[in-house]
Amino acid sequence: MEGYTTVKHDVLVIGSGGAGLRAAIEASALGVSVGMVCRSLLGKAHTVMAEGGVAAALANVDDRDSWKVHFADTMRGGQYLNNWRMAEIHAKESPDRVKELEAWGAVFDRTDDGRILQRNFGGHRYPRLAHVGDRTGLEMIRTLQDHGIHQGIEIYQEFTIIRLLTYSGKITGAIGYDREKGLFKVFESKAVIIATGGMGRIYKISSNSWDCTGGGISLAYHAGAELIDMEFVQFHPTGMVWPPSVRGLLITEGVRGEGGVLRNNKGRRFMFDDIPENYKNQTSMDEEEGWRYTQGDKNARRPPELLTRDHVARCIMREIREGRGSPHGGVFLDIAWIKEKISNAPEHIRKKLPSMYHQFKELAGVDITKEPMEVGPTTHYIMGGVKVNADTQMTSVSGLFAAGECAAGLHGANRLGGNSLSDLLVFGKRAGEFAAKYAKENTIPSASVDQIQRIIEESLAPFNRSGSGQNAFQIQSQMQDFMQELVGIVRNEKDLNAALDKIEALKKQVEQVSCDGNRGYNPGWHTAIELPHMVTVAEAITRAAIDRKESRGGHFREDFPDKSEEFGNVNISIKKDAAGNMKMERVQKEKMREDLKQIIEEMK
């Protein structure tokens, strides 16, 4: 029988990205014992890659901004499928969460009068994103990390959680293994917070880091938690397309915020050709006005390049499909052109977009101060995930909380840029607070030894098939290929059903996965353990995408290209049924509070 060790904490946080760190800091400040587990080293989580900024209505740059405008922008961007209570809390609390970072040592870029500078971003009416050049995520994670290490949090680095433990519908902890030695550990805890981030890695072309396999969403699902909005995946319009090895790597929206424009191979700014009705009032009608907007002219309206991501991504796809793309199958994003407008353009670009300059120079041999970039859509973010209570972040499983990208509700059908980093802070804090409260009010039933032994045996099974079974890396890349092709930006029923068939076949293959070598730092084994979780997430996305027979936000169905009123009021919910199958349900949205409705009307 394989052994394991056990540790106890009041609150266990899974994940040390922005959401996990913020949750752990809050919970420990409330006096409970906190353990934080992360699959990578501390400070390396995907949050470190965030570029453009964190959205908060500080109104430092434009005093017309307020939580109400931020709320309305978020709802409009999410095509009103958002959980309105979450959108309200988020808009109201994010300014305080950003200011708090400054008290912990963050150094945001400044306005002329010495306050936190804010920049324009798609879908935000006023300049709203606090930022540090184009490395805001690094600033945020480092600030939280450097503050968090002095808070008495027990940190388990390079530990992977493979299953949550429950007892009669209540959470009792989690089980995982350390990468270094491959030894199992049981974390007994009264409350568990999953803050495991996104799932970009189940697609072939993705901006996400290695860590983003959607694992936590699957952990929660198998523990009985409800998922919602899984069909809504955000494809960011601007990823790198060349060279192949960096395909998908993100180019921040900040490039467009600073005046970058999109052109097709005819040199046309094609974004002017298709401006959605509900954004007409807010979009500039000519290039000159668009430029003035990016330079801070308060009377100008935003250029169409800064429309919401779902829309920009689809316009780019259209240009490519209709033969007006760039040589490597993208379109052109040009920031170099601003030299026509300002004298020190190259220096300005390097200062405002240092990582982008660096990234293109180093990886593609392109100088963005001189030439345009080639860009195309890339899998970026999942709006859906674990369903949570808007105020407490508790999931449908007692004692299980979720925050950050793995949780759902705030963003509805489409997320606005910058609203994720603020999401992590606002709801990370709340998850920490309410998990601590829950832990104080509850005791842990001890975990079942049988359950633990079974999980350990399953996890080790790939070694028993050593030499004979399927290669985990190959199965993973097969899945990435067909998810990209069949469940990507443009979807239809036939493709989605084909994907579902492939997923069923994949499940059988996954049962035959084998690995070689021993358990210490073994990437083959690690992938073998991740695979079933990735397949669960892929299945949830595909099933939800089949069920939503309309197009809205990140979900575009060419066989149902329009929005439908019926679907405008429902979220698609997914749960594991007693037989172990995915059960789908269309859940009516709760009616919005009158005062919030009024805000939306006023801001139309």
Place this chain on the structure above:
Amino acid sequence: MTKVTFKIWRSNGSPGDGKFQDYETDITEGMVVLDAVHQIQAESASDLAVRWNCKAGKCGSCSAEINGRPRLMCMTRMGDMPEGKPVMIQPMKSFPVIRDLVTDVSVNFRTKKKIKKFKPRPPDAPDGTWRMAQSDIDRVQEFRKCIECFLCQDVCHVLREHNLHEEFVGPRHLVYTAALEMHPLDVEDRRGDLKDEGGIGFCNITKCCTTVCPENITITDNAIIPLKERVVDKYYDPIMRFFRIFK
């Protein structure tokens, strides 16, 4: 497409264990060293251990020594490697090997924890916020670009040749301390710690750390030398000491 030979260090982490193993794989345009390692993993060495996260030069996980030079594997293009020669990949030498290319960098996390945390002055405005001029934070922002790849720790001879991890915090943590000390809001004094536990005196300004920093942080000139000056001001300058006594 060309075939390239890689000589990769394989070790189970126990002292004395380890040897270079040869692998061949096809290289296409634009590939970086990390891509090649992944390809080898998928083709012929599924248990080859390598640490990485972002593959975009942002997280500082994939540090290793490529042809003897400390670098990020994800930011080293195959096209920049000498043609027709094998590419040698080893783990960072300053840290104990866990397995293959993965090293135990935990000492860095312990060291950082010993450095006194940020302590701001009282807020400048009634709403709890501060005012800082951009020009006053440019320097600190340079230091805060650090991605904690620990390549500078790897190359620094004090740690690499003399293994003085307990006596000398190393360039990364001097950059970290500099970011705190030069933060316009910070009111903590870390000069005593720098001199004693920090061991700043061990640094003899060889500037090797600056050369390898993938974030192009001017570690020596902008962080270490000014810190050394501050320490000297406090502890060795007789005139300054005179003033302090009678203040």
